[in-house]
Amino acid sequence: MRNITDIFFDLDHTLWDFEKNSALTFQKILTESEVPVDFDRFLEIYVPINLEYWRLFREEKISKTELRYERLAKTFKALEFEASDELINHLAEQYIAHLSSFNHLFEYTLELLENLHGNYKLHIITNGFREVQNRKIKASGIYDYFEHIIDSESVHVKKPNPIIFNHALALASVSPENTLMIGDSFEADIQGALAVNMHAIHVDFDQKHEHSHCPIVRHLSEIEKIL
Structure with a gap:
């Protein structure tokens, strides 16, 4: 990419x-x-x-x-x-x-964020509840990696609604063709991102999905190889 x-x-x-x-x-x-x-x-x-x-x-x-x-x-x-x-x-x-x-992260999360941070601007788009998500991000030690944390409660719509993706793009002052969405939900993350012309990588730890809409990874360490 x-x-x-x-x-x-x-x-x-x-x-x-x-x-x-x-x-x-x-x-x-x-x-x-x-x-x-x-x-x-x-x-x-x-x-x-x-x-x-x-x-x-x-x-x-x-x-x-x-x-x-x-x-x-x-x-x-x-x-x-x-x-x-x-x-x-x-x-x-x-x-x-x-x-x-409790703040268990998936294997290779910290390594991935550390390796990407500095080369890319990192952000989060989440459908979770604002007060809970912020506590999770801070308590798990990953807060400082992200420039913007966009939650559905603040925008009043949830992924895959294009409004939340467009809000995130505007907040980051970036064009969709220069962005990548990484998430586990095909409907919310992948289809939502592709609908506004963002690139996407589908995280499928359980190996339940096969499609040609975007790259699929089974482990977070595979993401850097695609980039």
Whole structure:
């Protein structure tokens, strides 16, 4: 890829190991709240439910409040565990409060950012909640690598809406042909970026995707070879 000056990263599932950190957070808050459910079974049910509710949230079909409550309520219902509204709301609040306490990054994240920093201007575009994402970025030690952190709450739209990408381009004062978006979501990150004429690299750790829309990497160390 030639003439790239600015690289935009997704955060969760791309640099920040969301599933691992989320699991550790639930282990902590379920234990502290003495919720007697099988933890492995809880995660088995919760993970796909959470992904589905994030899709609905991204498509503007549910609110942030509904997302935080309903994903837990549906999980407990599937577990046949009677959880009160009070407990669900408490766990939802505790989850957000403690999620950034765990900051496992994907392998090679720090090396990649260190190698790219100085040669490119680095930025983040995330659909996550502003207060949580900022804490994650700072606590994991990667904040200083990025010039701009664009979150969907600030722009009032979510990826793949072109508005958030165009806002990011304007903020960075860069033309789309000189930019690269790196992310794990084909719909939100890749299709969203390509729609506004940005270049893209699809991070696919689980090897679930095959397409010709842009390069696909299975490990972050492969990105520098493409650049």
